[in-house]
Amino acid sequence: MAEGTNQPHGSESAPCCNTSSNSRTRISDEDESVELSNVLNMLGYGHELRQKRRECYKDLDRIETAQWGFGNCDFITVGSKAEGISRYLESDMDILCVNNFVKCIEAGCDINSIPENTSVCRMDTTICYPGHCLLLLERGFPLLLLLAMCDNGHGQILLSSDACVNILQMSSHFLRGPFPNERAGPSLPFTIGYSNADLVYAFRCHCPSILHRWASRSRHWPPFNIVEKVVSMGAFLTPVGFKGSENNHIEWRICFNTGEAELMINLNDAQIKLYVLLKMIGKDVLKPRHKEITSYMLKNIVLWLAEKNPQSMFHEKSLFFWIRESLLELRTALSKKQLPYYMIPERNLMAATGVTDTQNRRWIATLTDMLDEGPAIIRRLPLIRQAIISHPDPFIWYNTRRIELEIILLESIKSGLYSNGNYLVNMFDYLLRNSLMWRFVVIVNEVFTNLSGKEIMDTYSVFELFHIFSRFLM
Incomplete structure (x- = not known):
């Protein structure tokens, strides 16, 4: 682990923050930062309620897996619900349905370490955009996915991501109670009560080289024990390809849902509240129509800032300072159309988003205006503004x-x-x-x-x- 100095820093491969703001400005914002933190507590984003949410959604996962998994799959709540930072009906639930009879491994991994009753697919990343892969069936013959298999032209069997979603949609009533609605990309949306949920099927993925590259980075955060825990959690493959690829329909995305949830849980209170505020800015100010800017992108900005700067700099008195730094990072990312994925920096989260130059310029102008506003920026957020007045x-x-x-x-x-x-x-x-x-x-x-x-x-x-x-x- 890198020994921290007291100045933020960064590298070319990741967003970094700039402490060019003078100390006088930061000090004048401290009291307002504390008040903003207190308002967020009252609105339901405090530590105790976040912990309660995490515990209850873990209980829900156990109930769902026991009742509907039939030993074939595990249900795992991921995203903002699993992290405890989403109010009860504030956003959709994101749920992974993880197949227990298929395991995916990267090149060089020993297949003999995997139980014989488990089908094995080998990941091929050679022709895919970073963070994506093709799946070559190496052992076994999963009957449920029979119709998703196709020949790659070289005598090898590929598993089509697009076909997998279609097949699993047809068979989903055997796995869950609620019938999903029409598929939306890789997910199968459905409704439970007044809650909307997105169900995504996934395979467990063993990719030690990717995780070890992430773990070996010089960093201020997370601490070594959390790094080890994230590595031990492994990864998942979800049925979605890179939007700009001609092989989109047969590509799979490498994801670290449980590891990222562990990282978010281990952010301190100020960092989590920073993310909550950035989500509000994205939703209520920038208002992307087609997910050109997502909360996931904003989460990655927070994770990069946490890694590149000493934890001691993140506290309730510095909240406005870090809002400014985050918006600077977002403006730079939009300007360069480049935002490295925290787990796999080679993957650009801004790639193939479909944002137009006109929309991009409008967002950059909006962010520039917001950076000039200082603490008055929170007047743009309806939930915060209502609380203040x-x-x-x-x-x-x-x-x-x-x-x-x-x-x-x-x-x-x-x-x-x-x-x-x-x-x-x-x-x-x-x-x-x-x-x-x-x-x-x-x-x-x-x-x-x-x-x-x-x-x-x-x-x-x-x-x-x-x-x-x-x-x-x-």
């Missing part, structure tokens, strides 16, 4: 009850509420069996009684009540 007493009262309601519903995950498509039936059953769940009715009634002056049960139907509490948790 609200009277403190009603704001605290409302959010305290919203957080309590979210905790109650997170606890309901352990009841198997999402175990099949009959969400409302399960909810009513749970209401009858668990007195704690009646507390959510009291909370919603309390909120709307204060807003309308009428008892909610006198004004709204039961189904309207469910709609109200879903809006409450967004």
Whole structure:
């Protein structure tokens, strides 16, 4: 591990920060940074609630795997839900369905170390864009994927990523309760209750050389024990090719979902709140229409900054400073159309995004304006702006009850509420069996009684009540 100095630094291969801002400006922003951190706590992004979310979604994974995996696959919640930084209905759930009978290995790995009852595919990265590969069947014959196999013209069997998604969509009702909707790229969207979810099928991937290259980098963060843990988690292959490739339909993407979740969990409080604010900026200010700028790109900026700078520089008093540094990095990435993937720097996250030059210039101009605004930048974020202009007493009262309601519903995950498509039936059953769940009715009634002056049960139907509490948790 690199010994840290007290100045940010970087390299040509990754975003870095610039401490050209004078110390006087940073000091004047400290109190406002602390207040912003407190507001984020009240809005549901504090440490305790993040931890609660992570625990409950892990419980959900165990329930789903036991009920619908049949020993054939594991269900793993990934993304912002697994990291605990997404409020209950703030964003979709991202779920990996990991096949237990197919293992993928990179060139040079010993196939004999893998159990004989497991089919093995060899990764071929030679003709693919960095971070992607072809899959050559080396051993076994997975019947479920029979129709996804094709000849590569050299007598070898390839596994088509596009065909795999189509096959698994047809067979998905054998693996899960809710039927997925029409596929969206590599994912199969479906709805559970008021939550939307994206299900992505994946294979476990053993790629030690890629992970060891990542682990051997000189860095300030993460510490050695976390680096080792991320390496031990391995990788996954998901059925999506590089957008600009003519072999897109047969390519697979190398992903590190569980390892990245571990990294995010080990960021400190200021770094996680920085990411939350960047997500808000992306959604509410930049507003990309076709995912030209994604929260995943913003996450990578935060990870690079964390790696390249001492942890001691990230604290609640420096929040506005790091917002500025992150926006500088994003502006540079847009200008150069270059943002290295944190795990595999050779992969450019800005490649083949489809962004037009006109849109790019507009975003760069917007970011330049925001950089000149200083702390006033938060006025652009509706959730933060509303919190600031609200009277403190009603704001605290409302959010305290919203957080309590979210905790109650997170606890309901352990009841198997999402175990099949009959969400409302399960909810009513749970209401009858668990007195704690009646507390959510009291909370919603309390909120709307204060807003309308009428008892909610006198004004709204039961189904309207469910709609109200879903809006409450967004």
